[in-house]
Amino acid sequence: MNKTIAVIGAGSWGTALAIHLAAKHSVNLWSHNKEHVAEMRALRLNERFLPETPFPDSISLFEDFNETVINADIILIATPSTAFNEMLQKLQKLQLPKLPPVVSATKGLDHSTNGFLSDTFYQTFPNANFTVLSGPSFAKEVAKLYPTAIAIAGKNELELEAVIPYFHHDNMRVYGNLDIKGVQLAGAYKNVIAIATGISDGLGFGANARAALITRGLAEMTRLGIALQGDPETFKGLAGLGDLVLTATDNQSRNRRFGLYLGQGLKTNEAFEEVGQVVEGANIVKNIYELGETMGIDLPIAQQVYKILHKNVLPNTSLRQLLSREQKIE
Ligand SMILES: NC(=O)c1ccc[n+]([C@@H]2O[C@H](COP(=O)([O-])OP(=O)(O)OC[C@H]3O[C@@H](n4cnc5c(N)ncnc54)[C@H](OP(=O)(O)O)[C@@H]3O)[C@@H](O)[C@H]2O)c1
């Protein structure tokens, strides 16, 4: 089956998935940045984000949003969470007679509501097929076609069956998941814990502290996830533990690197500049903090990352506060 897939967003993740999908399908890759589209067309490469992996012939570059999606069999959104709602508004404006299945590869929350991106999607398109792709997957490795396993979550099996075959081939193994809320919460939360482990490593706290932050980070992610109607099993799976371990331990992670810079003494704006790409954990830690406060859920690691980023608390003071909390049962 040679179908057409519209990929919305030509950062590292949209480009990597476009390269994977282009092994079997035609891909329309869209960027909002006209100069970037012209450069990618000329070079047949996304030099800004994935300079090591040239485009196969089956990728076409687009600057016109309408042309990108008008004949697509599925639409993949891979922008930062800050642009997700804007992409939905663009889709809505098109007034397509029938929206094809939409897959979100964005890992975050809706900044204006503290809610799930899926809820924002369903408010705009109540009856459309919407699924979420998540799990341990660095863009650079996917673009190089290294073996990768991910989860795609949706409301029901029919919706999953309509999209999984596009992704499950060659070096990518896809597991279906029916917990769309848990998968999204895990994909967002692991970014905050990766910042915390980066800070800890940047301060030189060592391997014991890193393992403690990952384990207790998983515990608080699960606590909030269950309170938001996620399935406890999700947090032990690819979108939970899998992505948390990947992101918190490997320096390919922008969230972890951002934390490392903070731990090494850089100011927040300097750390953002050094990373130079999206840091979703920094985008959403305030939303997670507020969820914890309004729902009365203890989220000690996220609370400390929030204080470092938004209340000018020093990383060293903050991480030490975590260790000096009152004794409790695991
Ligand atoms: N990279 C990974 O390994 C990976 C893996 C899994 C999931 N994700 C998730 O994928 C999402 C995208 O991340 P990324 O890695 O692709 O980020 P990135 O490499 O930093 O690229 C971000 C892209 O989004 C574009 N963009 C920014 N604002 C936009 C807007 N308002 N409208 C349209 N496009 C806009 C940027 O364009 P300009 O810079 O030209 O403005 C850039 O092309 C995030 O939620 C991330 O957590 C990433």
Ligand SMILES: O=P(O)(O)OC[C@H](O)CO
């Ligand atoms: O580079 P990060 O920290 O945004 O992580 C990328 C992916 O989410 C890893 O699965």
